[in-house]
Amino acid sequence: MALGGNPIFNGKNFRGATQAPRVPQAPFGQAQYGQQPYGQRAPGQVMDPQNGWGQQQNMTDEQLREMYNQPAAGPADTGRMTYDDVIVKTAACLGVLLAGAAVTMFVSMGLASILMIVGALGGFVLALVNTFKKQPSPALILAYAGLEGLFLGGLTRVLDLMYPGVGLQAVIGTLSVFTVTLLLFKSGKVRASPKAMKFFMIAMVGYGLFSVVNLVMMMTGLQTGMFGMRSGIIGVVIGILAIGLAAFSLVMDFTSIEAGVQSGAPQRFSWTAAFGLTVTLVWLYVEIIRVLAILRGED
Template sequence: MRSGNPALKDSTFLDLGSGTIVRGDRGVMTLNGAVNKTAFLLVLTLAAALYPWSMYFADPGSATVGALAIGGAVGGLVVALVTVFKKAWSPVTAPLYAVLEGLFIGGISASFEARFPGIVMQAVALTFGTLGALLLAYRSGLIRATENFKLGVFAATGAIALLYLVNIGMRLFGFEGMGFIHESGTVGILFSLAVVVVAALNLVLDFDFIEQGVEAGAPKYMEWYAAFGLLVTLVWLYLEILRLLSKLQSRD
């Protein structure tokens, strides 16, 4: 069960000590449970995003919005790492992650919306449209998460992550970095398009992984962890679509 999502990897549903499935004392993971908790996390993310969003448009020069976005990004990363290593805490940490990511997304989205009016609704529509289309394709068997498919998406995701890390490192040491990552030229747009495709394909792996977790009878709290993992992918997909749309609109 390989997934490009770092939150959903081969050992997610396994006990790290014995390598065997751990079944909870309070029931097992169900598909409906995972879906309901994913919806709940999305609502939390949206509700949290509205706060910095409204604050930005009430006072575009407010430093608080930037602080909330940075705090949400850093806090979200910390909580995500805690969740990955302490899966049993996910009923608490997953909602907290959703709130923190909402603060981050709200601030970032407001700044993009101010520059390109209407871009946020387009990005949201494309994100959920992609989610629905890929879920339908997966459930109908049109797309199958074969081992080769998983390996390819996993490798592509790792390559993108490495590229981003190298770019950040170069900027920290005073180098210009890889301009095509941020520029709106043809190469930059093609790069962003490729990243969007890879992020979208990670959804297929997440669907497959969650389904296998349900079949394996994972503990009930893993519904929260599965929802958290899916939210990680959706946030990444949304941000990459937002970046791609901004590049396209800046060329007009």
């Protein structure tokens, strides 16, 4: 099963963690190297309910009962990725992102614009670094969140100055899309089927090519305005398509996280999951606030 359209979840390390090979087992009744045959004990050993055959030791009946009554080890106890881990680390990323955005609200407009550019460029670089890094780095992931906070905060302040209230509307829109997508995924009504994945990839390629062409035309002066070709009704239609793609990307992110938890991926990959969700939410917010700005500009 494909993990998702988000390149963060398609990296070799996360994919390898969720598709780890099974541990080879010896035939029934035979021992692996250094082990006793099944059902037999080595001399001087007693059965430990947690550790198997251990060294001979004198244990009272009460101590044995306590050992047998201990709860089984859960995923967190065995160093495996859990949904709680992903939630906590995603909340940490979003908290740092909000802190970065808050910085741009308490500085001059000129400095906020500079921080927006720094955040956009720095966030792009760290996004690439974190995506291709062999092991997830909490420090780099949180740094990415902080830089994206500067970018989103500066962008929101610029657009909110032109269209008052558009920032709050974008936040509400992003939270609404995230909540609805999560509820639909948990109910099983929306899944990343192979057919949907193919449509998503085709749409993403088309959207990416259009965005590159639009950027080049804006940089060369062939297109003017804040959004270039993404203005008027065309901009709204493309924006709605992009919001739909970002929402489906959330579905694939949820699918990847579910696969990681069920397969017992190492706990450190919960940072990878949090990073992937943060990237998708940033993309979703940018698309929503852009569509709102286009609509407000047409008033």
